Amino acid sequence: MSGHMNLTLKVWRQKNTQTPGKFVTYKAENISPDMSFLEMLDVVNESLTRKNEEPIYFDHDCREGICGSCSLYINGHPHGPKKAITTCQLHMRTFSDGETITIEPWRSAAFPIVKDLATDRSAFDRIQQAGGYVSINTGGVPDANVIPIPKVIADEAFNSATCIGCGACVAACKNASAMLFTSAKITQLGLLPQGQPERYSRVQAMVAQMDQEGFGNCTNTGACEAECPKEITLNNIAFMNNDFFSAKLFREEHAHDHTGGE
Amino acid sequence: MSLDAKIPQGPLAEKWSKHKFNLKLVNPSNKRKYDIIVVGTGLAGASAAASLAELGYNVKSFCFQDSPRRAHSIAAQGGINAAKNYQNDGDSVYRLFYDTIKGGDYRAREGNVYRLAEVSVNIIDQCVAQGVPFAREYGGLLDNRSFGGSQVSRTFYARGQTGQQLLLGAYSALNRQIHLGKVKMYTRTEMLDVVVVDGHAKGIVTRNLKTGEIETHAGHAVLLATGGYGNVFYLSTNAIGSNVTAAWRAHKRGAYFANPCYTQIHPTCIPVTGDHQSKLTLMSESLRNDGRVWAPKTVETAQKLQKKEIAASDVKEEDRDYFLERKYPSFGNLVPRDVASRNAKEMSDEGKGVGTTGLAVYLDFAEAIQRLGEDTVRAKYGNLFDMYLQITDENPYKQPMRIYPAVHYTMGGLWVDYNLSTNLPGLYAMGECNFSDHGANRLGASALMQGLSDGYFVIPYTLGDYLATIGPKKVDTSHPAFEQTKQDVIAYNNKLLSLKGNKTVVEYHRELGHIMWEYCGMARTEEGLTKAKALIKELKADFWKNAIVTGENEEVNAALERAGRVADFIELGELMVTDALTRRESCGGHFRLESQTEEGEALRDDENFAFVSAWEFTGENEEEVLHKEELIFENVKLTQRSYK
Ligand SMILES: Cc1cc2nc3c(=O)[nH]c(=O)nc-3n(C[C@H](O)[C@H](O)[C@H](O)COP(=O)(O)OP(=O)(O)OC[C@H]3O[C@@H](n4cnc5c(N)ncnc54)[C@H](O)[C@@H]3O)c2cc1C
Ligand code: SF4
Ligand code: FES
Numbered sequence: 086m087s088g089h090m091n092l093t094l095k096v097w098r099q100k101n102t103q104t105p106g107k108f109v110t111y112k113a114e115n116i117s118p119d120m121s122f123l124e125m126l127d128v129v130n131e132s133l134t135r136k137n138e139e140p141i142y143f144d145h146d147c148r149e150g151i152c153g154s155c156s157l158y159i160n161g162h163p164h165g166p167k168k169a170i171t172t173c174q175l176h177m178r179t180f181s182d183g184e185t186i187t188i189e190p191w192r193s194a195a196f197p198i199v200k201d202l203a204t205d206r207s208a209f210d211r212i213q214q215a216g217g218y219v220s221i222n223t224g225g226v227p228d229a230n231v232i233p234i235p236k237v238i239a240d241e242a243f244n245s246a247t248c249i250g251c252g253a254c255v256a257a258c259k260n261a262s263a264m265l266f267t268s269a270k271i272t273q274l275g276l277l278p279q280g281q282p283e284r285y286s287r288v289q290a291m292v293a294q295m296d297q298e299g300f301g302n303c304t305n306t307g308a309c310e311a312e313c314p315k316e317i318t319l320n321n322i323a324f325m326n327n328d329f330f331s332a333k334l335f336r337e338e339h340a341h342d343h344t345g346g347e
Numbered sequence: 348m349s350l351d352a353k354i355p356q357g358p359l360a361e362k363w364s365k366h367k368f369n370l371k372l373v374n375p376s377n378k379r380k381y382d383i384i385v386v387g388t389g390l391a392g393a394s395a396a397a398s399l400a401e402l403g404y405n406v407k408s409f410c411f412q413d414s415p416r417r418a419h420s421i422a423a424q425g426g427i428n429a430a431k432n433y434q435n436d437g438d439s440v441y442r443l444f445y446d447t448i449k450g451g452d453y454r455a456r457e458g459n460v461y462r463l464a465e466v467s468v469n470i471i472d473q474c475v476a477q478g479v480p481f482a483r484e485y486g487g488l489l490d491n492r493s494f495g496g497s498q499v500s501r502t503f504y505a506r507g508q509t510g511q512q513l514l515l516g517a518y519s520a521l522n523r524q525i526h527l528g529k530v531k532m533y534t535r536t537e538m539l540d541v542v543v544v545d546g547h548a549k550g551i552v553t554r555n556l557k558t559g560e561i562e563t564h565a566g567h568a569v570l571l572a573t574g575g576y577g578n579v580f581y582l583s584t585n586a587i588g589s590n591v592t593a594a595w596r597a598h599k600r601g602a603y604f605a606n607p608c609y610t611q612i613h614p615t616c617i618p619v620t621g622d623h624q625s626k627l628t629l630m631s632e633s634l635r636n637d638g639r640v641w642a643p644k645t646v647e648t649a650q651k652l653q654k655k656e657i658a659a660s661d662v663k664e665e666d667r668d669y670f671l672e673r674k675y676p677s678f679g680n681l682v683p684r685d686v687a688s689r690n691a692k693e694m695s696d697e698g699k700g701v702g703t704t705g706l707a708v709y710l711d712f713a714e715a716i717q718r719l720g721e722d723t724v725r726a727k728y729g730n731l732f733d734m735y736l737q738i739t740d741e742n743p744y745k746q747p748m749r750i751y752p753a754v755h756y757t758m759g760g761l762w763v764d765y766n767l768s769t770n771l772p773g774l775y776a777m778g779e780c781n782f783s784d785h786g787a788n789r790l791g792a793s794a795l796m797q798g799l800s801d802g803y804f805v806i807p808y809t810l811g812d813y814l815a816t817i818g819p820k821k822v823d824t825s826h827p828a829f830e831q832t833k834q835d836v837i838a839y840n841n842k843l844l845s846l847k848g849n850k851t852v853v854e855y856h857r858e859l860g861h862i863m864w865e866y867c868g869m870a871r872t873e874e875g876l877t878k879a880k881a882l883i884k885e886l887k888a889d890f891w892k893n894a895i896v897t898g899e900n901e902e903v904n905a906a907l908e909r910a911g912r913v914a915d916f917i918e919l920g921e922l923m924v925t926d927a928l929t930r931r932e933s934c935g936g937h938f939r940l941e942s943q944t945e946e947g948e949a950l951r952d953d954e955n956f957a958f959v960s961a962w963e964f965t966g967e968n969e970e971e972v973l974h975k976e977e978l979i980f981e982n983v984k985l986t987q988r989s990y991k
Contacts, residue, residue, distance in 0.1 A: 101902065118740075119620045119621065119623075119740075120623050121625075123625070124623050124624070127625055127853070131851055131853060134851045134853075134895055134897055134906065135895065137847065137895065138897070139897055139898055140897065140905065140906060142905055144413060146417055146419070147419065147421065147422045147586040148586065148587060148625060151508065152419075152421050152422065152586065153416070153421075154412060154417050170737070174737060174738075176737070176738070176740070178740060199413075200902075200903040203413075205413070206413060206414065207413070210414050210522070210532075210534075213518070213519070213522045214523075214525050215526065216526075217522060218477070218478075218519035218520060218522055218523045219476065219477050219519070220523060222398075223394075223398040223520070223803045223804075224473075224804075226476035227472065228472055229431070229471045229472045229474075229476075229481075230431075230488050230489055233483075233486060233487025233488055234487050235487050236483045236485050236487065239480055239481075239482075239487075242480045243506065246505075246512060246515065249511075250414065273478065274478050277478050279477070279478040
């Protein structure tokens with residue numbers, strides 16, 4: 086294994102949502118190539134703490150690419166330069182000794198900065214709350230094998246369902262569009278028989294919420310797909326657009342507020 | 348106080364349905380007069396909050412992450428058990444019950460485990476109806492896989508992301524109730540205490556992690572679903588934020604803590620590379636179907652491997668010790684998790700470990716690749732091999748994987764009765780944070796089952812009984828106990844913030860982890876545990892003198908959050924050691940060197956230890972008091988496990 090590295094970090098520091106932020110330069114010394122990117126930041130934070138300085142704040146939890154917490158914009162790429170991984174899965178052997186690394190939070194009006202590198206992504210939750218579900222209660226449902234689902238459909242639905250809600254698609258997009266994220270849930274449920282009864286009301290409710298949150302429009306540049314750690318494809322956006330227009334043109338009767346079938 | 352588990356009388360198979368009939372009901376029009384607090388949005392918490400809101404209760408739901416979808420349940424990989432018998436291979440509720448009781452080494456309650464097996468089938472129906480995309484066969488029906496500890500195929504899965512898909516299902520049900528206004532969601536909010544009024548839990552104190560504001564919330568009942576405490580070992584497969592704080596603070600307000608020393612150590616994790624390591628990554632148990640575990644026969648060879656003077660491929664066949672195959676000819680590499688883990692540690696302890704740290708053994712696929720071809724091996728395990736390569740930069744198709752055991756799950760937790768109520772009335776515990784169903788060792792794919800069983804199918808019934816008893820009289824935060832508890836929390840946080848010493852909280856956490864792993868991990872002795880207890884006491888005293896906690900309360904302050912959690916882990920660590928000292932038998936995931944058979948296998952002592960340990964907190968720096976709940980077995984016969 087190669088030796089340890091010394092790096093220069095340019096890190097966005099911002100006390101809270103209201104206070105303007107700025108880049109601050111730090112040295113990351115004696116970094117092992119086996120460390121993950123977040124472990125490298127841990128090392129920097131430990132040394133800041135020992136000097137009684139405020140450590141750099143970033144969101145993280147699982148550190149294995151599944152919870153969607155981590156969210157750094159590294160050298161101009163959400164989740165860093167490698168494809169199909171999250172920041173917590175990025176290892177320092179990707180970088181070389183002496184390199185300068187720029188670390189920023191997601192930049193989007195709909196994701197206000199909470200502190201330093203962490204943003205408020207609750208807009209994503211509100212889009213899901215608007216209709217990202219099947220309106221059934223606990224209990225009283227049919228046996229799981231009553232409705233067979235063709236394996237190809239189940240597999241496609243699964244691919245869409247793997248979205249981790251990290252927000253890299255928004256960060257990557259020059260319009261800060263949330264179409265990839267929103268369409269992934271619409272496609273998952275739209276493909277499955279369980280999602281059919283509310284298919285058209287769901288798409289309208291979720292799109293309306295997405296617009297209300299202030300996300301931008303999609304102009305098909307495909308940056309979201311390229312940066313998505315879970316390789317959610319643009320096909321999802323096509324599926325959503327299709328359903329959205331069908332709902333508008335032919336199914337106006339479904340276009341009521343999505344009350345979840347109380 | 349006497350411990351009444353409230354297991355219903357009568358035949359095993361009828362206990363739950365009879366009990367449901369006997370429970371009091373809350374009149375539908377009265378349900379909206381009750382406020383319920385649910386802390387945690389993992390499988391247990393999200394499913395409970397959604398189900399209770401559907402019934403009409405007003406629910407307040409809390410999590411410390413920025414979204415309920417990020418609870419640690421999201422990381423579960425392998426699958427979820429259910430006695431559907433879709434494979435027609437002889438599965439049944441009774442068999443799932445039996446496997447789980449036996450897997451837990453006869454330290455769980457028959458009544459609870461039977462109910463778990465019984466409702467397991469409903470869970471799968473519920474999740475499919477929500478649109479959870481489980482794996483399917485070409486005919487369109489649900490697919491199953493086999494898991495350790497059973498001879499039938501009953502594990503439902505969604506690739507290697509079962510936890511994610513189940514949690515997103517529960518999250519969607521929760522979202523629907525948030526949209527309908529029946530659940531009020533508090534994210535980035537950490538519960539720091541329970542408010543007790545006249546002996547009943549009536550609320551919680553929280554810290555808003557964005558502003559630092561300390562707030563109080565009142566409810567007719569408080570439900571904790573705050574996950575496991577594996578991070579007491581510092582390194583584990585848990586998420587960084589997983590912690591014991593909610594359960595521990597509840598314990599200090601009177602809730603008993605049961606079987607704290609029962610932890611599960613998973614044999615196949617990627618080994619530690621250095622002190623910088625912040626967490627460990629699990630490699631699925633399924634790899635042991637084709638991988639062969641070995642270590643070099645001699646210490647000299649091991650040292651050469653550690654110094655990289657030679658590679659694994661340079662070690663000749665006759666110089667390798669396939670120790671599991673040698674010691675357990677009939678089960679070989681497929682011995683249960685605890686046996687595999689203990690043997691890997693023994694090899695490393697004898698100096699025969701590999702990798703730069705010497706804390707690893709090999710899991711070798713060379714023979715499988717030769718037998719099946721690389722393509723077949725890739726089809727079976729490709730994603731795991733990729734993950735391994737990503738983390739270690741070593742190609743497992745070309746050289747053996749290095750693996751080492753890691754802490755993975757905690758069977759211990761808050762003591763609860765059959766209704767999931769702690770001994771503190773009004774306080775309930777669900778999911779991994781209670782102790783209930785897994786005894787001394789949890790079988791694979793049964794934690795997800797338990798979390799969802801508790802949340803979807805048990806608590807909606809049992810909670811009603813308590814609520815009907817206390818009545819819908821409004822509760823609010825005006826009782827002085829709320830202000831008092833809030834002031835206690837503020838004072839405690841200020842004490843933490845006043846620490847401006849010379850050692851970081853992470854360093855204390857790491858040190859605690861070393862002590863726990865060394866003396867209260869897989870193999871334990873009276874002497875080691877006694878030493879650990881003294882070391883932890885010292886660590887605690889040192890922490891409260893020399894730790895550094897930066898920043899203030901009125902801001903986002905990760906240092907303060909971490910300090911509070913580590914302080915609780917230190918106290919819990921001491922109780923775990925105390926519990927382990929008391930339990931002078933080997934069982935399930937833990938091995939007391941003083942209690943082994945002539946062949947060196949775990950020796951359970953049913954005569955003296957067939958009980959649940961429930962610990963009562965009696966005051967700061969006081970010894971806790973042990974209460975025993977005897978375990979009664981009417982249906983299964985207790986036998987010693989053997990895998991020779
Ligand atoms: C890597 C890994 C793989 C696994 N694979 C499997 C598997 O294949 N099959 C299986 O059955 N089991 C598996 N398990 C075990 C299983 O995932 C967990 O036991 C289970 O998901 C725990 O669910 P839970 O709802 O109890 O808690 P969690 O999902 O941990 O949720 C805890 C919740 O509590 C909240 N919380 C905690 N403390 C506080 C506080 N003080 N204030 C406010 N909120 C708080 C958190 O925000 C979170 O929402 C695995 C575990 C790991 C670590
Ligand atoms: S679509 Fe991809 S990038 Fe966007 S939130 Fe989901 S996983 Fe992240
Ligand atoms: S920390 Fe969970 S995805 Fe990175």
